[in-house]
Amino acid sequence: MSKIASLIPASLRSAKPSLIRVLNNKYGSDPQMVNLTIGEPDFNTADHVKLAAIKSILDNHTHYPHNWGTPGLRDAISQYLATHFGVHYDPSSEVFVTEGASGAISTIINGLCQPGDIVLIPCPAYTLYRINAQMAGAKSVELRTQEPDFKVTPQLLKDALDKYGSRVKVLVLNYPVNPTGVTYTPDELRALATVLKQYNVAILDDEIYAELTYEGHHFSLAKLLPDQTLLVSGVSKNAAMTGWRIGYICGPNDVLRSLAKVHQAAISTTATMNMDAAEEALRHGDHDTAVMKAAYDQRRQYLIKAMKKICFHFTQPSGAFYLWVKIPDNFAGNSMAYAEHLAEKAKVAIVPAAAFTNLPVRYFRISYAASMEKLRQAITGFAKVFADDQASYND
Structure with a gap:
């Protein structure tokens, strides 16, 4: 051990790395494995967005930008x-650019929370909030x-807020939800x-998947509670720009002024040319998103059937x-064992519920940000394992 x-x-010693990343690293390089672990679009960034970054570099946009993000x-x-x-x-x-939506999440929680404070997280949820x-x-x-939709209800929320009182600093609300794929209706919100308006609690409103809503239209909680909501999003999912690392927080200026200090201390600012590319994606990328969304919806419907x-x-x-x-009832082990x-047995890598909750939830997540060919291979593997397990159980 070093000195x-x-x-x-x-x-920090007891913190566990993201199980999603662990499994992706473990199986991602295996040519025999159908890897459905990581939630990353399998599309490339659109050419007009790439060209915007190239133009930005040629135009010498290579200096420090404003640490809140470029005005454009x-x-x-x-x-x-x-x-x-x-x-x-x-x-x-009221708009602050971060190093990806992950940077936004980190900035909000580290900016608002001190030791002993409480962050309420509906289960199951993306692991980064908990970390x-x-x-x-x-x-x-x-x-x-609760099953089957795993949505937080007003009563569940009220009970937690009453129980923990002023110790609660942040409520996380992510929708459409990673990992369940469900979303909230306007009436539910x-x-x-x-x-929520009865309590002094900040809402980390993670809407990174807002554009990928297939049934109905996405409704933002920020419309209802602008004074409490810190809206988090980015261009990773809707513009296939995961590697560009552009996210953002929108919310009340008096809160953002303080949160900006947290992000500035950790990151300073993100790259100017990446921000110029993100600007192009947001201004002129609706068609790109529509093409990807149609493909995802086709895969979604295929998997459902x-x-x-x-x-x-x-x-x-x-x-x-x-x-x-849901893990079949006749399987004796936990979600990690089923993964x-x-x-x-199936040569398919998925993410167990253990990556999204510490509770004993018997589910696993499939990412269909993968080609139809891979999904068909996965279904063949799932079908064989399911049939073999049923036969073994019946014996």
Whole structure:
């Protein structure tokens, strides 16, 4: 052990790396494995967006930008949100650009939470919320949502807010939801807003999958509670720009002024040419998103039919690009054991519920941000394993 290893805080030593990344690293390079772990678009960034980045470099946009983001990108974000979702933010004071949506999540939790504070997280949920709460010394409290849709209800939310009181600093609300693929209707959001407006709690409103809503139209909670909501999004999912690392936070200026200090201390600012590319994507990328969305929806419908035919049970997905599948009752192990079982027997890598909750939830996530060829291979593997397991159980 090195001399300075003892200086690592206990909270950091005990923090676990993202299980999604662990499994992707484990199986991603295996040519025999159908890898459905990572939630990354299998499309390339559009050429007109790439060209915008190239032009930015040739135009010598290679110096430090404003640490809130370039004025052009902040204006594009403001116009994009107003046009697509009817939420309005002043680009000069209520829009802040971050190092990906992950940077936005980290900035909010680390900026608002101190040791002993509580972050409420509906279960199951993307692991980064829980990890950041732990890093900040805060306590993440999982709201135990119920099958089949795993949505937080007004009563569940009220009970938690009453129980923990002023210790609650942040409520996480992500929709469409990673990993379940469900989303909230306008009436469901209004019911949650009725509860939330009675409490002094910040809402980390993660709408990164907003454009990938297949049934109905996405409705933003920010329309209902602008004074409490910190809207988080980016261009990773809707513009296939995961590697460009452009996200953003929109919200009240008096809060953003303080959160900007957190991001500036950690990152300073993101790359100018990447922001110029993101501006192009937001201003002129609707067609690109529509093409990807149509492909995802085709895959979604294929998986729904195919998994029903095999007799798997799952949560009905209406957004994002995930299917949340129930582990058959006759399998004795937990979700991690079932993930290993599928990898070994079906040659398909998925993500177990253990990546999204500490509770004993018996589900797994399939990412259909993958080609139809890969999905068909996966279904063949699932069908064989399901049939073999049923035969073994009946014996």
